[in-house]
Amino acid sequence: MQGHRGAKGLVVENTLESFRAAYEAGVSGIELDVRLSADGEVVVWHDAVLLTHKAWSETPGLVGSRICDLTLEQLRSVDVGSQTLEGFPDQRPATGAHIATLAEVLALAVEHPSDVWWTVELKVDPTEPTEVAGRRLLVEKVLECLRGAGLESQSFVHSFDWAVLEISRDLAPSVARSALVEAGVTWEPGSPWTGSVRVSETHIDVCAGAAAVGAHVVSPEHVLVDDAFVSRARELGLGVLPWTVNDPGTMRALVEAGVDGLVTDYPDRAAAALADVVGAGASRRADGRDGGR
Incomplete structure (x- = not known):
């Protein structure tokens, strides 16, 4: 299980405190x-x-400005931890927290040495010229941060903009890549999100498209995932990492x-839900109900 933006349901998102909470949740x-x-x-x-x-x-x-228009010094002067979100009643504030750099966040891997993977989502909107102009630089700098932290073999370059994955494939072929998919957005005719792939023209389905841009994992909105989706991904050698799943019943399914x-958003819920599934699987194997699989 992966904690979303750290542990968004537990502590205000994308703060150092939220990432520490994710570690604590296991x-x-x-x-x-x-x-x-x-x-x-x-x-x-x-x-x-x-x-x-x-x-x-x-x-x-x-406040109200674009991140790309503010310097790091300006961003550090903004409090992004004191306000909790409506709809997340268990979310704790990270009072006084400021926007961190990727290098600062990845330094937590030194504090908490483990086999925890880092899924780094590069936010690039291919319909925004400013973001497209900075796309390659963002990829280069993220890869530099992963190298600096010694986490190249323990990280995914992860993006809705599949052109990011193609750049990462060319610059650092050994770093794993994950293709994000949003229902009704990514795999649509004329989609700007699929890099060099043209929906239903060059490739027949979303898994084939993700494989074509060099993804190792396809990461769909969870409503898209069923047995058939997983089977198709497996045919192409892709892992499947759905997002964002907060209902324990859906997690188990x-x-x-x-x-x-x-x-x-709730790694604590996921830990409990997955423990139930693992326990049930162990019981089936013990009494022969699992057919020896």
Whole structure:
């Protein structure tokens, strides 16, 4: 199981405290989002804009600005941890937390040496010219951070923009890649999200398209995943990592369908739900109900 933006359901997202909470919950992976600041630093934040319900600053004009228009120094002056989100009643604040760099977050792997994987989502919108212009630089700098942290063999380059994966494949073929898929957006005729792949023209389905851009894993919105999806991914040698799964019943169904992992806001719930599935599987094997599989 992978903690989404750290452990979003437990502590305010994409803060160092949230990533520590994910470790404490016993995750096998941590997912996070990265963007470029105006001065070319790789910063850990999901939204393109500093939103008022997530960010606060005494300095006028910062909240409401685009991340790419602010320097790291400006971003560090914004409080992104004190406001909890409606809809996440168990979320704890990370009071006074500021936007961190990717290097700072990956340093947690030194604090918590383990086999935890890092799923680094590069936020690039292929319909935004500014983001497209910085796409290659973002990939280069993320790969540099992974090398610097010694995590190249323990990380995924992960993106909805499959052109990111193609660049990463060319620059660092040994670093694993994960193709994100959003229902009704990614695999649609004329989609700008699929890199060099043309939906239903060059490839017949989303798994074939993901394999063609060099993905090792396909990471679909969980509503897209069923037994047939998992089987098709397996045919092409792809792992399956659905997002974002918060209902324990859905978690169990996905694991029984054969997914390789799942991304969740609530790694504590996932740990309990997956323990139930593992326990049930062990019981079936013990009394022969599992058919020896």
